[in-house]
Amino acid sequence: MTAELERVVQWYPGHMVRAMRKIGEYLKLIDIVIEVADARVPRSGRNPALDAMMAGRARILVLTREDLAHPHATKAWIEAFAAKDLEALSVDGRSQRSIARVATATVGRAKGRSGISRALVVGVPNSGKSSIINGLLRRGAAKTENRAGVTRQLQWFRLPPNVEIMDTPGILVPKIATKDAQWMLAISGALPRDRYDPEQVAVAFHRWLMRRRPRSRVPDLEAFAASRGFVRRGGKIDYHNAAQSYVSALNEGTFGRITFETVDDDAQAA
Ligand SMILES: Nc1nc2c(ncn2[C@@H]2O[C@H](COP(=O)(O)OP(=O)(O)OP(=O)(O)O)[C@@H](O)[C@H]2O)c(=O)[nH]1
Ligand SMILES: [Mg+2]
Structure with missing residues (x-):
């Protein structure tokens, strides 16, 4: 088993370049x-290039997977964003009740009934953009799946009475800054499974x-693999499949609610 996150994980295919343009x-x-x-990744899970591009516009930051993140950490993040004049709200993108809050925040920023307002949904891959759009539209109009790179093109939807909303493909940074950001983005599903070694990711997370x-x-x-019976004939542990299952378990909340990045890391880095 390899211990370190050695392979450089990058993923910036052509459709992201085109979507950005x-x-x-x-x-x-x-x-x-x-x-x-x-x-769970309110820092590495945001794309600074998108952030810079959107500067000066009416904005909402929707933090998805609140069901998997630690509630105290999420609250601290929302307060930290508010202090920087960015309204953030946390949701479970699969829950209609959560989405209703996104709808209220969106409509609150829309023009009066007279004109059409246009909203753009952006973020890194697999963050839950299309799920939010489907929730807002109350139908499965946008394709969603639990893997990165599902939405490939920009697509408009009509949100009555007067909002048009655009789904966009997830866009990563061309170069992921740190090794921690790499395993965090891998776990959150922003990177496709064939782009990283799940063993390295599971080990880096546990360390x-x-x-x-x-x-x-x-x-x-190791303990997970043994307890879940990932043992091959001859007693050798099947680390690869165990690690994939480990990453899935993390995303099913099996190990509890864990936020990978805290506001305090920010303060320490500053
Ligand atoms: N546990 C949990 N899963 C969520 C939440 N929101 C979305 N998902 C799941 O996350 C997966 C990805 O959702 P999508 O809406 O397809 O993500 P996306 O950002 O459109 O992905 P790309 O188009 O690939 O960039 C789906 O399996 C959703 O069901 C949430 O709040 N909690
Ligand atoms: Mg999508």
Whole structure:
């Protein structure tokens, strides 16, 4: 088993380059920007290039997967964003009740009944953009799936009475800044499964957790593999499949609600 996150994980295919350019072209038509990020990675799960592009517009930051993030951490993040004049709200993108809050925030920023407002939904891959759009439209109009790179093109939808909303493909940064950001983005599903080694990701996550919470009872990959029966004939552990299952377990909340990045990391880095 390899211990370190050695392979450089990058993913910036052509459709992201094109989407970035198209968003730039549409931007002058846009009144409201809804940025969608996984609540577990509110720093690495945001794309600074999109952030810079959207500056000066009416914006909402929707933190998805609140069901998997730690509630205290999410609250601290929302307050930190508010202090920077960015309205953030946390949701479970699969819950209609959550989406109703996004609808209220969006409509609150729309023009009066007379004109059409245009909203743009942006964010890194698999953050839950299309799910939010489907929730707002109350139908499965936009394709969603639990893997990165599902939405490939920009697409408009009509949200009665007077909002038009555009789904966009997830756009990553061309170069992921740190090794921590790499495993965090891998777990959150922003990177396709064939782009990273799940063993390295599972090990990097557990090491990070032990540094943060030495008394945590979340199993390491070895213990998980043994307890879930990932043993081949001859007693050898099947680490690869165990690691994939480990990453899935993290995303099903099996190990509890864990936020990977805290506001305090920011303060320490500053
Ligand atoms: N647990 C949990 N899963 C969510 C939440 N929101 C969305 N999902 C799931 O996350 C997966 C990705 O959702 P999508 O809406 O397709 O994500 P996307 O941002 O459109 O992805 P791309 O188009 O690939 O960039 C789906 O399996 C959703 O069901 C949430 O709040 N909690
Ligand atoms: Mg999508």
